[in-house]
Amino acid sequence: MNLAELTTLGLGGPARRFVRAATEADLIEAVRAADASGEPLLILGGGSNLVVADQGFDGTVVQVATTGLRRGPGAIGGPRGSGGKGFPPGAAGVGGGSLPPGQHRLVTVAAGEDWDTVVAWTVAEGLAGLECLSGVPGRAGATPIQNVGAYGQEVAETITEVRTYDRVTGQTTMIPNDRCGFGYRTSVFKRDEARRHVVLAVTFRLAEQSASTPLRYPELAAALGVAPGDQAASTEVRSAVIELRRSKGMVIDAADPDARSVGSFFVNPVLDAPALAAVEAAARARYGDGTRVPRFDAGDGLVKVPAAWLIERAGFGKGYNLGDGARISSKHTLALVNSGSATTASLLALARRIRDGVHDTFGVSLTPEPVLVGVTL
Numbered sequence: 001m002n003l004a005e006l007t008t009l010g011l012g013g014p015a016r017r018f019v020r021a022a023t024e025a026d027l028i029e030a031v032r033a034a035d036a037s038g039e040p041l042l043i044l045g046g047g048s049n050l051v052v053a054d055q056g057f058d059g060t061v062v063q064v065a066t067t068g069l070r071r072g073p074g075a076i077g078g079p080r081g082s083g084g085k086g087f088p089p090g091a092a093g094v095g096g097g098s099l100p101p102g103q104h105r106l107v108t109v110a111a112g113e114d115w116d117t118v119v120a121w122t123v124a125e126g127l128a129g130l131e132c133l134s135g136v137p138g139r140a141g142a143t144p145i146q147n148v149g150a151y152g153q154e155v156a157e158t159i160t161e162v163r164t165y166d167r168v169t170g171q172t173t174m175i176p177n178d179r180c181g182f183g184y185r186t187s188v189f190k191r192d193e194a195r196r197h198v199v200l201a202v203t204f205r206l207a208e209q210s211a212s213t214p215l216r217y218p219e220l221a222a223a224l225g226v227a228p229g230d231q232a233a234s235t236e237v238r239s240a241v242i243e244l245r246r247s248k249g250m251v252i253d254a255a256d257p258d259a260r261s262v263g264s265f266f267v268n269p270v271l272d273a274p275a276l277a278a279v280e281a282a283a284r285a286r287y288g289d290g291t292r293v294p295r296f297d298a299g300d301g302l303v304k305v306p307a308a309w310l311i312e313r314a315g316f317g318k319g320y321n322l323g324d325g326a327r328i329s330s331k332h333t334l335a336l337v338n339s340g341s342a343t344t345a346s347l348l349a350l351a352r353r354i355r356d357g358v359h360d361t362f363g364v365s366l367t368p369e370p371v372l373v374g375v376t377l
């Protein structure tokens with residue numbers, strides 16, 4: 001199996017062995033077998049946050065294709081019911097299913113479920129907390145890995161627990177939110193180089209209301225004609241988010257050549273006061289005294305500076321390329337795109353050029369957001 005067929009970048013060489021696991025038992029068995037044989041293991045969701053070497057992966061790739069969604073915490077079992085976008089209608093399980101209106105409900109999702117289908121279902125069910133995460137590609141089980149976030153929401157705010165198969169103990173285990181080590185685009189799962197935990201299911205605590213959670217992202221609030229901090233109907237929020245994302249090439253769309261990416265290639269750097277002062281000085285020297293470096297409060301005296309702004313101001317505009325098939329998206333400076341003839345090597349050469357250019361200009365080291373498999377930046 002060629003991994004290029006399974007990644008949104010359309011890049012990556014062959015896997016030595018490939019297993020598609022449609023049930024939780026098959027998933028655990030495939031992981032156990034790979035671990036017992038001592039082979040390297042790569043867990044694959046939707047391949048939307050992976051940069052895989054042109055040489056491929058010399059080990060077992062296990063694609064998570066499990067399905068199931070239920071109200072309440074705990075294990076997911078049994079076949080899918082009908083209704084509600086293919087999910088069981090009403091309360092298929094226990095727990096949150098019997099809460100009165102105005103309360104919160106627990107929803108547990110199998111790792112292999114398509115994330116946007118899950119979001120669409122919650123919005124249709126009148127459950128708020130995930131609506132701003134509409135249109136993010138990939139599977140539900142990957143959302144805790146980098147604490148998926150967009151338009152003012154991140155899954156760390158609603159995840160109550162993550163059920164995993166622990167490759168060290170050989171047991172399934174429940175990891176509560178406060179032990180997930182969530183941070184900006186990171187978690188214990190992403191930081192752990194040994195990839196100890198295979199996510200089996202994720203439980204979310206969602207508000208039972210048709211209105212969204214308060215809208216923190218000014219661009220989204222403006223698109224909906226409300227002030228930041230206000231709420232809007234979740235259905236409208238979902239539509240607005242998808243429209244905004246589409247305008248930036250940030251939804252998977254075979255007809256959009258800018259969508260062949262991993263989304264944002266770099267995380268927004270979080271800077272302390274001296275680092276910000278250095279960026280401001282460099283920006284003034286280059287662009288004049290009136291230049292203001294955009295920033296968002298990141299707590300503890302730190303600020304987050306948009307990586308896209310740094311990249312553009314360092315001289316890498318939309319469409320920038322080195323002539324070998326990899327380029328910056330024509331819609332969003334933070335997305336690196338395979339225009340059709342790129343290789344992983346050429347994509348990384350472009351990423352290095354941008355990283356080094358930003359460092360030379362502003363003294364800021366950009367770090368990649370996707371998981372790099374068999375390659376380094």
Ligand SMILES: Cc1cc2nc3c(=O)[nH]c(=O)nc-3n(C[C@H](O)[C@H](O)[C@H](O)COP(=O)(O)OP(=O)(O)OC[C@H]3O[C@@H](n4cnc5c(N)ncnc54)[C@H](O)[C@@H]3O)c2cc1C
Pocket residue numbers: 008042043044045046047048049050064111136137138139140141142143145146147148149150197198199200249250251252259261262263264371
């Ligand atoms: C167009 C586009 C837009 C994007 N926009 C956003 C955005 O707005 N916000 C955002 O946060 N991300 C965004 N992303 C990145 C990506 O969609 C998310 O990180 C997503 O959660 C990845 O899911 P996946 O199933 O494709 O994971 P994969 O790419 O298959 O895997 C990513 C990592 O997670 C691990 N993994 C996957 N499933 C499991 C599991 N069940 N157990 C253990 N480890 C697992 C993999 O081994 C790998 O290390 C975007 C990507 C694209 C292509």
